[in-house]
Structure formats: C-alpha cells, structure tokens
Amino acid sequence: MARVIAFANQKGGVAKTTTTLNLGVALMEQGKRVLAVDLDPQGNLTMSQGWNPDEIERSLFDVLVHKLPITEIVRKGEIDIAVSSIDLAGAELALSSMIGRERALDKALLPVKEDYDYILIDTPPSLGLLTINALVASNGVIVPVQCEYLSLRGLVQLENTLTMIRENLNPDVAIQGILPTMYDKRLLHSKEAVEILRENFGDLVLNTKIRKTVRYAEAPVKGMSVLKYDPTGEAASMYRDLAKEVLDGASARQHA
Ligand SMILES: Nc1ncnc2c1ncn2[C@@H]1O[C@H](COP(=O)(O)OP(=O)(O)OP(=O)(O)O)[C@@H](O)[C@H]1O
Ligand SMILES: [Mg+2]
Structure with missing residues (x-):
C-alpha cells in the first residue's frame, strides 16, 4: 500500500511544488513507484512537466466532484501525475455542499493505492477544503519552509488544522518532516x-536542507525536474538526499 504524503504550507512560494516533483523523481530513481497529485488550481506541478492546465479537459476537478476514476486523469511524465486544470478553482465551492466533502480525495486514491509505493500531494497555498482533502488522505505531511521568510505563526496555524483533522477526520496524520528550503549558507x-x-520543532526538522539555486526555477520552464535538467548538479543531489532521508524514515517506522 502506498504511503501518502502531502506537501503543505499555506504560505505561498516556499517550494511545495518543487519538492513534490523533485522528491518524486528522486524516489523513482530509487526504484519506487510514484504518483504525484496536483491539487493546486494554479496547476504549477502540471506545468512543470510541460503540460498547459488551460488545455486540460478532465482533471482532479472531475475526480473530486464527478467521481471520475483517478486513473482517467493520470498522465505519464517523469513520474505519474494526476493533473490539475483551471476548473479546479471551482472545486472548493462545488464540494462545499456535498456530504463527505473532506474525504473526496481519500476515496479517489483508494483504488490506486496498491499501484504505487508513494503518492505525493501538492497543495495550494491555503488551508481551504482542497488542502484539507489532502491532509485527510495522507499518512504524513512534509512542510517546506522558506529560510528567508520564516513564519512560525503560519506553522502554528497549520499544526492547529492538523490537530482538528486528527480529532475529526484522520487520526493518523502527522507532520513527518519540516524541510528548510531556499537555504543560503552565506x-x-x-x-x-x-x-x-529546531528549537521549536526539534527532530521534526529534516537533516536535508534545500539550498537556494536558480536551477529550480530553470527546470520547470523546460518541462523537467532538476534531476532530468541537470542530473549531476547540486540541485538534483539535494533532492536525492531528501529521498534517502524519507526512505530511511520509512524503514525506521516499519521497525518501530
Ligand atoms: N531551493 C530553491 N532555490 C531557489 N529557488 C527555488 C527553490 N525552490 C523553489 N524555487 C523557486 O521558487 C518559486 C516557488 O517555488 P514553488 O512553486 O515550488 O513554491 P510553492 O510553495 O509550490 O508555491 P505556491 O504556494 O504558489 O504553490 C519557483 O519559481 C521555484 O522555481
Ligand atoms: Mg505550488
């Protein structure tokens, strides 16, 4: 059964999408079967594989709102991607009056959980219904945090949301790691x-830090992960390190 990981932080531009794609490709390099889910109406993850969300007819909107099987909207890129489209912006409103609105994604993923080792969910920069769907569907959450503009208040808000979700919707979901991004050692x-x-979150802070480099902005313009765009570069190797840390954490969990 797949381990489902959401990448969440309601702050914009902290590297949620960059991490979803590049960690996904790095896990695939390690022999894992990976599905990435673009749950953001901005469609950045979809775009980062060279597809235009404005030209996509069926997307996660149809999966969440019309119960279309998710396999119908999975495209083969460097990894499998369940794509977003501009319609997805209307999903929160369409879902809001439905019974089980918080569990739509969880239900949609059930039939494909055997097909993957990891399902990685990219979320929009908000704590709205789409992000709540991601948290309800997940076993763990990785929180990318931009070192340049640290927002502890934002992290407390995210933790409060997770507490509410544990109490009401998914008792098992927890932060599995806080990932410092855009780290500039100078x-x-x-x-x-x-x-x-570290003072506030202790061991939850991952050992891997993603440093600041322009490669991360260049790769998606070419429709590629950094691992494909610059396979031997430092930008790629940092996400390989993250993949190893995630895999080590998984084996530690199994033996606990
Ligand atoms: N380590 C890094 N160093 C430099 N630039 C980065 C790094 N990681 C990501 N970026 C760039 O920063 C911008 C924001 O990254 P990204 O889109 O992954 O963030 P996000 O959290 O998904 O944003 P949003 O909240 O809008 O969805 C992008 O242009 C990306 O290429
Ligand atoms: Mg994003």
Whole structure:
C-alpha cells in the first residue's frame, strides 16, 4: 500500500511544488513507484512537466466532484501525475455542499493505492477544503519552509488544522518532516532560521536542507525536474538526499 504524503504550507512560494516533483523523481530513481497529485488550481506541478492546465479537459476537478476514476486523469511524465486544470478553482465551492466533502480525495486514491509505493500531494497555498482533502488522505505531511521568510505563526496555524483533522477526520496524520528550503549558507539569517525551527520543532526538522539555486526555477520552464535538467548538479543531489532521508524514515517506522 502506498504511503501518502502531502506537501503543505499555506504560505505561498516556499517550494511545495518543487519538492513534490523533485522528491518524486528522486524516489523513482530509487526504484519506487510514484504518483504525484496536483491539487493546486494554479496547476504549477502540471506545468512543470510541460503540460498547459488551460488545455486540460478532465482533471482532479472531475475526480473530486464527478467521481471520475483517478486513473482517467493520470498522465505519464517523469513520474505519474494526476493533473490539475483551471476548473479546479471551482472545486472548493462545488464540494462545499456535498456530504463527505473532506474525504473526496481519500476515496479517489483508494483504488490506486496498491499501484504505487508513494503518492505525493501538492497543495495550494491555503488551508481551504482542497488542502484539507489532502491532509485527510495522507499518512504524513512534509512542510517546506522558506529560510528567508520564516513564519512560525503560519506553522502554528497549520499544526492547529492538523490537530482538528486528527480529532475529526484522520487520526493518523502527522507532520513527518519540516524541510528548510531556499537555504543560503552565506547568510546568518538562514542559519538562524534553521536554529529557530529546531528549537521549536526539534527532530521534526529534516537533516536535508534545500539550498537556494536558480536551477529550480530553470527546470520547470523546460518541462523537467532538476534531476532530468541537470542530473549531476547540486540541485538534483539535494533532492536525492531528501529521498534517502524519507526512505530511511520509512524503514525506521516499519521497525518501530
Ligand atoms: N531551493 C530553491 N532555490 C531557489 N529557488 C527555488 C527553490 N525552490 C523553489 N524555487 C523557486 O521558487 C518559486 C516557488 O517555488 P514553488 O512553486 O515550488 O513554491 P510553492 O510553495 O509550490 O508555491 P505556491 O504556494 O504558489 O504553490 C519557483 O519559481 C521555484 O522555481
Ligand atoms: Mg505550488
């Protein structure tokens, strides 16, 4: 059965999408079967494989709202991607009056859980119904945090949302890691940000830090992950390190 991981932080531009794709490709390099789910109406994950969300007819909107089987909207890219389209912006409203509105994604993923080792869900920068669907469907949450603009209040809000979801909808979901991103080792500020994270969240802060490099912005323009765009570069190797850390965490969980 797949382990389902959501990438969430209601703050925009912290590298949720970058991490979903590149960690997914790095896990695939390690022999894992990976599905990435683009649950963001902005469709950045879909775009990052070279597809235009404005030209996509059927997407997660149809899966969540019309119960279309998710296999119908999975495209083969570097990894399998359940695609977003502009319609998805209307999903929160369409779902809001439905019974079981928080569990629509969880239900949709059930038939494909045997087909993958990891299902990675990219979420929009909000704590609305789409993100709640992702958290309800997940076993763990990875929270990318931008070292340049650390927002502890935002993290507390996210934790409160998770507590509410554990009490009402999914008792098992928990933060599995906080991932420092856009880390610049030349800046004292970056080091301080990681120290503050460790003081507040201890071991939840992952050992892997994703440093700041322009490669991450270049690759999606070419419709590629950084692992394909610059396979031997440092940007790729940082996500390979993250994949190893995630896999080590998984084997530690199994033996616990
Ligand atoms: N480590 C990094 N160093 C430099 N730039 C990065 C890094 N990671 C991501 N970026 C760039 O920063 C921008 C935001 O990244 P990304 O789209 O992954 O964030 P996001 O959290 O998904 O944003 P949103 O909240 O809008 O969905 C993108 O242009 C991306 O290419
Ligand atoms: Mg994004």
